[in-house]
Amino acid sequence: MSLNIPLPLFIALPLAVAFLLPLFGTKTRGFASFIAVLTTAALLVFSIFSFGRFEVYCVGRWTIPLGINLVLDGISALMLLTISIVSFAAILFSNRYMEQYTAKSKYLSLFLLMVTGMNGVVLSGDIFNLFVFLEIASIASYALVGFGCQHEELEAAFKYMVLGSVASMFVLFAVGVVYGNTGSLNMAVISKHVAENGLNTGLAFALALFIAGFGLKAALVPFHAWLPDAHPSAPAPISAMLSGVLIKALGIYSLSRIIFNVLGVSVPISWVLITLGLLSMVIGALLAIGQWDFKRLLAYSSISQIGYVMFGIGLAALILSKKGNPVWASLAMLGGLFHLMNHAVFKSLLFLTSGSIEMSTGTRQLKELGGLAEKLPITRSACTIASASIAGIPPFNGFWSKLILVIAAVQAGFYTLAAVTVFVSIVTLIMFLKVQRYVFLGELPENLKSVVEHRGLMAFAMIFLAVLCVLMGALVIYEPFRVVVLDNAVNALLDGLAYAGKVLNAQILNGQ
Amino acid sequence: MKGMTIIVKTVSSWIKVLVFLFGIYIILFGHLTPGGGFSGGVILAGSYVLLLLAFGREYAEENLPLPIASKLDCIAAFLFIALALLGFIYGAGFFFYNFLQQELMADCNAAGKLVSAGAIPLYNIFIGLKVAASLFLVVLVLSAFRSESDPTEGQE
Incomplete structure (x- = not known):
C-alpha cells in the first residue's frame, strides 16, 4: 500500500487553490x-x-549544494499529518461558522496560504526556505487574526504582527550568521560542517538567535505576551489552527530541527530548553486558572501545554548530550512529540467547541454562560472529552503522553521535574473543571433559554476530533502504529548530526 | 482627490508611457540583464501610482478597476504555480523543472537572445503581472483609507 506523492504537491496544491479561490464571487462561495x-x-x-x-x-532537478531541496523524514511526516488533521477539521467547521463574516473566499484563500506555509516549513531542507515559508504562514495568520475587523481584533492582530516580525527578524539574522560562518544555507551541508568543525562563536550566537526567534513563534514563556491576545481574537477555526498547529510547526518543530539535526545538542542548550518548557508549563497554567474569557483561558492553557512538549524535547536533548541511556532519551522525545500531536487534536477541538458556544449564545464570558449541557449536547460531549484529554484522564490521549513524560523524567532521575509535570496536570484539571462548571452545569441564564445548537458539518468536525481524542491512545499501545508514526519521528530527531549523511546519501541514490 | 496642477498632469501624462514601457522592458529582459519580474512589476505599478498621484484616485481606478486588478493578481500567481507544476509532466517528474529549455527549444539554445532560457521569461512575466497588480492594489487601498479618515475632505 504505497502511493508515492511527489513532495512539492504538499506545498503546490494548497498554494494553487489559494490563488484560485478569490476568483469566486459571493454567489459561488459554496463551490469555493x-x-x-x-x-x-x-x-x-x-x-x-x-x-x-x-x-x-x-x-527543478538541481542537486544539493546548488538547489532547493525538500526532505521528508519521520518528524516531517508526523507534522504533516497533524497539520492536515487540524486543517481538515477547521475548514469543515468554518464552512458554517464563517457565514457570520463577509468575504468567505478571501478567508479560505488565507487559510490555505497558512497551510502552505506550514507544510513548507516542515518539509523544507534548507534554512532560508524555512524562513520564507515561516513568513508565508505568519503573514497569513496576521491577516486571519484581524479578520473580524473589530477594534479589539485589529489591536490583537497588530500586536501579534509586531512581535511576529521581531521573531522573523531574529530568525533571518540567525540565518545570515549561519551562512556567514558555514557558507551554506542547506541544513545537511551545515550539519556536516558542524559535525566536522564543531560550533564556533558565530554559530553559537546564531543558535541563541534561533532560540529567541522560534521561541517567540512558539509562545514559550518569556516570549508569550502576544498569544493570549491573538488566539482569542481570531475566528474560532483560526484559533484552532493557531493554537493547534501553527505554534508547533513554526516554533517547536523548527527549533528542534535546528537544534537536533543542524547545530547539534549540548548540555547548556538542553537546560535552556527544559527551563523554557518548565516556565511555560507552570506560568501558563497558573495564569489560565484566573481567566473568565473562555478562549483566553484556552490560549493560556496552550502556553502551558506547549511547555510540556518543550520539556519532553529538552529532556531528550539533555539525556542525549550527557550520554545517558538512549532508551530514556527516546522515551522523553516520544512523550514530547506524542503530546504535540495530542495537544493539536484536543486544543483545536476545545477551540471549535468554544466557537460553537459563542455562535449559539453570542458570548464567551464564562460568567454569562451556564446550564448549557442539555441545550448543546454535541458541543458538551466534545468539550468534556477534550477537557478530560487535556487534563490527562485515562483512557484519553493526553493521559498517555503525560504518563510517558513522567516515566521518562523519573527514569532519568529528575524527580523534581516529574513532580512539577504532575502538579501542572492537576492545575490543568482544575481549570477545565471550572470550564465545565461555568459553561455546561449550573443555572441556565434567562436570556439563553432559546439557544439552539448548530449541527451539520460543524458538529461533524467536532465529533471527528473527539473520536480521534479517544482513539489516539492506540498510537502508543498498538506497536505497528507506534513504530511507523512515532518511533520514526523520534529517531529522525535523535539521529542528530547523522541527518546530514542520510540526506546527502539519499540524494546521491536518486540524483540523476 | 482631484489631482494636482495642470503642469504635473501634463508632464506625468507624457512620462507614464515611458515608465510603463520601461517596466515591460525590465520584465522581458529579466533573464538577460539586471532586473526581472519583481523589479519590473514594481515599475509597472509605479506608472499607475504616478497616475493616482497626478490625476486622483478615481482616474487611476477607471484605468485599472479594482476587481480586474484583484483578478489579475490571483490569475498571474495561479499561472506561475501551474507553470511550475507543468515541470512534473514535461520534466521527468520534477517540480519547477525548466522543461522548455531541454525538451522543446533544444535547437534555439543561443545564450543572450531574447527568446532563450526556457521557461524563465514566462515566470518573469507572471511574477511581473502579479507584483504590478498587488502593489497597485496596496497603494489604492491605502489611499482609500486616507480619504475616508481625512477630516478636511468633507468640508471642501
Whole structure:
C-alpha cells in the first residue's frame, strides 16, 4: 500500500487553490468552500501515505549544494499529518461558522496560504526556505487574526504582527550568521560542517538567535505576551489552527530541527530548553486558572501545554548530550512529540467547541454562560472529552503522553521535574473543571433559554476530533502504529548530526 | 482627490508611457540583464501610482478597476504555480523543472537572445503581472483609507 506523492504537491496544491479561490464571487462561495474542503481532504490522504518514507526531493532537478531541496523524514511526516488533521477539521467547521463574516473566499484563500506555509516549513531542507515559508504562514495568520475587523481584533492582530516580525527578524539574522560562518544555507551541508568543525562563536550566537526567534513563534514563556491576545481574537477555526498547529510547526518543530539535526545538542542548550518548557508549563497554567474569557483561558492553557512538549524535547536533548541511556532519551522525545500531536487534536477541538458556544449564545464570558449541557449536547460531549484529554484522564490521549513524560523524567532521575509535570496536570484539571462548571452545569441564564445548537458539518468536525481524542491512545499501545508514526519521528530527531549523511546519501541514490 | 496642477498632469501624462514601457522592458529582459519580474512589476505599478498621484484616485481606478486588478493578481500567481507544476509532466517528474529549455527549444539554445532560457521569461512575466497588480492594489487601498479618515475632505 504505497502511493508515492511527489513532495512539492504538499506545498503546490494548497498554494494553487489559494490563488484560485478569490476568483469566486459571493454567489459561488459554496463551490469555493467545497474546493477548499476537497483540498484539505486530499492533503490528509497524502499525509497518511507519507509515513515510513524517507525522501529527498531536488526542486527543478538541481542537486544539493546548488538547489532547493525538500526532505521528508519521520518528524516531517508526523507534522504533516497533524497539520492536515487540524486543517481538515477547521475548514469543515468554518464552512458554517464563517457565514457570520463577509468575504468567505478571501478567508479560505488565507487559510490555505497558512497551510502552505506550514507544510513548507516542515518539509523544507534548507534554512532560508524555512524562513520564507515561516513568513508565508505568519503573514497569513496576521491577516486571519484581524479578520473580524473589530477594534479589539485589529489591536490583537497588530500586536501579534509586531512581535511576529521581531521573531522573523531574529530568525533571518540567525540565518545570515549561519551562512556567514558555514557558507551554506542547506541544513545537511551545515550539519556536516558542524559535525566536522564543531560550533564556533558565530554559530553559537546564531543558535541563541534561533532560540529567541522560534521561541517567540512558539509562545514559550518569556516570549508569550502576544498569544493570549491573538488566539482569542481570531475566528474560532483560526484559533484552532493557531493554537493547534501553527505554534508547533513554526516554533517547536523548527527549533528542534535546528537544534537536533543542524547545530547539534549540548548540555547548556538542553537546560535552556527544559527551563523554557518548565516556565511555560507552570506560568501558563497558573495564569489560565484566573481567566473568565473562555478562549483566553484556552490560549493560556496552550502556553502551558506547549511547555510540556518543550520539556519532553529538552529532556531528550539533555539525556542525549550527557550520554545517558538512549532508551530514556527516546522515551522523553516520544512523550514530547506524542503530546504535540495530542495537544493539536484536543486544543483545536476545545477551540471549535468554544466557537460553537459563542455562535449559539453570542458570548464567551464564562460568567454569562451556564446550564448549557442539555441545550448543546454535541458541543458538551466534545468539550468534556477534550477537557478530560487535556487534563490527562485515562483512557484519553493526553493521559498517555503525560504518563510517558513522567516515566521518562523519573527514569532519568529528575524527580523534581516529574513532580512539577504532575502538579501542572492537576492545575490543568482544575481549570477545565471550572470550564465545565461555568459553561455546561449550573443555572441556565434567562436570556439563553432559546439557544439552539448548530449541527451539520460543524458538529461533524467536532465529533471527528473527539473520536480521534479517544482513539489516539492506540498510537502508543498498538506497536505497528507506534513504530511507523512515532518511533520514526523520534529517531529522525535523535539521529542528530547523522541527518546530514542520510540526506546527502539519499540524494546521491536518486540524483540523476 | 482631484489631482494636482495642470503642469504635473501634463508632464506625468507624457512620462507614464515611458515608465510603463520601461517596466515591460525590465520584465522581458529579466533573464538577460539586471532586473526581472519583481523589479519590473514594481515599475509597472509605479506608472499607475504616478497616475493616482497626478490625476486622483478615481482616474487611476477607471484605468485599472479594482476587481480586474484583484483578478489579475490571483490569475498571474495561479499561472506561475501551474507553470511550475507543468515541470512534473514535461520534466521527468520534477517540480519547477525548466522543461522548455531541454525538451522543446533544444535547437534555439543561443545564450543572450531574447527568446532563450526556457521557461524563465514566462515566470518573469507572471511574477511581473502579479507584483504590478498587488502593489497597485496596496497603494489604492491605502489611499482609500486616507480619504475616508481625512477630516478636511468633507468640508471642501
